[in-house]
Amino acid sequence: xxxxxxxxKQLVTWLADMNEDDAFAxxxxxxxxxxxxxxxxxxLCRQAMDIVGKRFEQGEYFxxxxxxxxxxxxxxxxxxxxxxxxGPGGEPKKLAKVLIGTVHGDLHDIGKNIVTFMLDINGFEVxxxxxxxxxxxxxxxxxxxxxxxxxxxxxxxxxxxSMKETIAAIQEAGLRNKLxxxxxxxxxxxxxxxxxxxxxFGTNAIEAVSLCKNWMGVAA
Amino acid sequence: MNAPKTYVQSPEAKAAYDxxxxxxxxxxxxxxxxxxxxxxxxxxxxxxxGGITNRELMYNDVKATEIxxxxxxxxEPDCYNPLVLNVAMGPVxxxxxxxxxxxxxxxxxxxQPYQYLDREYMKAEEYxxxxxxxxxxxxxxYLPRVLGVFDGMEELPYLPxxxxxRLVGGMRAFAKPRVxxxxxxxxxxxxxxxRFSNVHIDFTNRMTAQGxxxxxxxxxxxxxxxxxxxxxxxxxxMKDLYxxxxxxxxxxxxxxxxxxxxxxxxxxxxxxxxxFFPVHWAPDRFMSxxxxxxxxxxSFRKLMINLIDAGVIPMPLWEADCTKRLETIRxxxxxxxxxxxxxxxxxxxxxxxxxxxxxxGNISPSLLTTGTPDEVDSAVRHLAENVFHKGGKLIxxxxxxxxxxxxxxxxxxxxxxxxxxAS
Numbered sequence: 001x002x003x004x005x006x007x008x009k010q011l012v013t014w015l016a017d018m019n020e021d022d023a024f025a026x027x028x029x030x031x032x033x034x035x036x037x038x039x040x041x042x043x044l045c046r047q048a049m050d051i052v053g054k055r056f057e058q059g060e061y062f063x064x065x066x067x068x069x070x071x072x073x074x075x076x077x078x079x080x081x082x083x084x085x086x087g088p089g090g091e092p093k094k095l096a097k098v099l100i101g102t103v104h105g106d107l108h109d110i111g112k113n114i115v116t117f118m119l120d121i122n123g124f125e126v127x128x129x130x131x132x133x134x135x136x137x138x139x140x141x142x143x144x145x146x147x148x149x150x151x152x153x154x155x156x157x158x159x160x161x162s163m164k165e166t167i168a169a170i171q172e173a174g175l176r177n178k179l180x181x182x183x184x185x186x187x188x189x190x191x192x193x194x195x196x197x198x199x200x201f202g203t204n205a206i207e208a209v210s211l212c213k214n215w216m217g218v219a220a
Numbered sequence: 221m222n223a224p225k226t227y228v229q230s231p232e233a234k235a236a237y238d239x240x241x242x243x244x245x246x247x248x249x250x251x252x253x254x255x256x257x258x259x260x261x262x263x264x265x266x267x268x269x270g271g272i273t274n275r276e277l278m279y280n281d282v283k284a285t286e287i288x289x290x291x292x293x294x295x296e297p298d299c300y301n302p303l304v305l306n307v308a309m310g311p312v313x314x315x316x317x318x319x320x321x322x323x324x325x326x327x328x329x330x331x332q333p334y335q336y337l338d339r340e341y342m343k344a345e346e347y348x349x350x351x352x353x354x355x356x357x358x359x360x361x362y363l364p365r366v367l368g369v370f371d372g373m374e375e376l377p378y379l380p381x382x383x384x385x386r387l388v389g390g391m392r393a394f395a396k397p398r399v400x401x402x403x404x405x406x407x408x409x410x411x412x413x414x415r416f417s418n419v420h421i422d423f424t425n426r427m428t429a430q431g432x433x434x435x436x437x438x439x440x441x442x443x444x445x446x447x448x449x450x451x452x453x454x455x456x457x458m459k460d461l462y463x464x465x466x467x468x469x470x471x472x473x474x475x476x477x478x479x480x481x482x483x484x485x486x487x488x489x490x491x492x493x494x495x496f497f498p499v500h501w502a503p504d505r506f507m508s509x510x511x512x513x514x515x516x517x518x519s520f521r522k523l524m525i526n527l528i529d530a531g532v533i534p535m536p537l538w539e540a541d542c543t544k545r546l547e548t549i550r551x552x553x554x555x556x557x558x559x560x561x562x563x564x565x566x567x568x569x570x571x572x573x574x575x576x577x578x579x580x581g582n583i584s585p586s587l588l589t590t591g592t593p594d595e596v597d598s599a600v601r602h603l604a605e606n607v608f609h610k611g612g613k614l615i616x617x618x619x620x621x622x623x624x625x626x627x628x629x630x631x632x633x634x635x636x637x638x639x640x641x642a643s
Contacts, residue, residue, distance in 0.1 A: 018462055020462065020463070059508075060508070061508070062505065062506060062507045062508050062511070063458055063505070063506050063507065064458035064459070064461045064462070064507055064511065067455045067458045067459060068458070068459055068462055068463075071459065105328075105329070105332050106335075107322075107335050107337075108335075110338070110454055110455065156333065156335075157585050157586075157589055157623040157624060157625055158332065158333065158624065158625060160586070160589060160590065160625070161625065186540060187585050187586060188586075189584070189586050191584070191586040191587060191590050191591065192586045192590065194590075195586075195590040203505075204505055
């Protein structure tokens, strides 16, 4: 991590402390008035999100902070991204690819979105394919995106069968041993993991990040 | 109109009814009942039990009623949720053009349950308007957004302040074509709601005559959940904790007042003292303890105290895991409420709350849907031995009612085991 100026430290602190108005005003000033490097500002945002993620893991932050952090990141990104002149390649290398979606029949997405956000700020390349995802779409997307991990999300009890069917189809397509599968949602537990044939289950975003890191051999 | 019939209750049925009801009321009063009571709550499980599709259950109230009656007579719980009211509402939802839900036959497949559409039905910049005059906001903004039949009512004039000849002239608004059309549609839809309500009342009358009390008739909502689920949306409200903190607090205070009025009125109209509160946003993992104690709990506690003072028995279903909240939610008068827990460890809940509230729950949904009858039996036995027989006033039920996919033999096993280990 490069040395930070006082102004940069201030931006990171305000973002990490959920001081949205001040953080956004400062980021805008840096980008639009002072000609700051947009890649640098986005890197500061990422550093702030690391702190947010840690506070979430430590039980200081909860869902409201993750939702607000995601929105702050998006708003600053909307200002910064059009200013980026250099081509791709400057982005840090991602740890692994994760494909995530809510299984068919289930329309819930808050948990899935939080998991996507946490994986993203922890260095994973995440492709979120939405809600009520048909079995075939999962298989097609796996062929296309070639993920290391597939995350199946679901809140309703009907999701148990949808997860089981999705995993069976992945198996049938000959893709099962190329990836790890995690399931998550309010009703998921060891009995459901066993029923569906997933490799692991999690009931919150931290568990999802730990599972992916463990599977990829990264220190959690 | 299909007025509900009157059914004769035999002396045996009356005795059975009274015994069942007494068990529940003994639990509420923290007295030892003659045995561990059971409750039954389900929605689309009835489709599984009766071998029909969820869509048929939503649209055919004759079949829904017949299956619900069969399920009650077979499983014999001590109380049950208003079964028909919670499922056979396809025609009513169609009549109202209800937009917050999609249901089998209307947006989801025939075998799926209905699902709520979590959206912003009130914008962040509308807090002041809502807080100043919730009724006007409902009439001209909220209802037209969520019920198609109210489309046009946004053209109503602002009523407070109309006076003298301005009052006379103000009535001209009711001649506007869109307002007239809305009023006509509302009246027509209301007739369907009336018809459906009578189906429900007829069903509960019939079950009362056969000795089965309902656990509750009315449902209400915690102030925070009203705002998060039905007005601002889940993530909208989470952001409001930071962006619109003071307005949210003001609205929570106001909601506690109007929900008190409404809940008491509904409880009295239904003739049933217990009011059900599905609690969505209290769980440990959703917000910090400080946020819970600032935003969630005070307005709900105020509402519960108001209801208790009016003789209503609040029955919150604390969804997900609320272990960290137990000490906080203990702060209510003893012997007045039923606390139903979903994933909170019931033994722990008993240790913290056993001298304050009756408990309800909580056989795991994954066990009920994927386990064996023997495993279900063991889970019931665990709760009976570690809660009820240790003095906990436990009403045995599934964690949030019977999951839709529960194999019938597992549901049977749960109620059979509850009787086996009941005394």
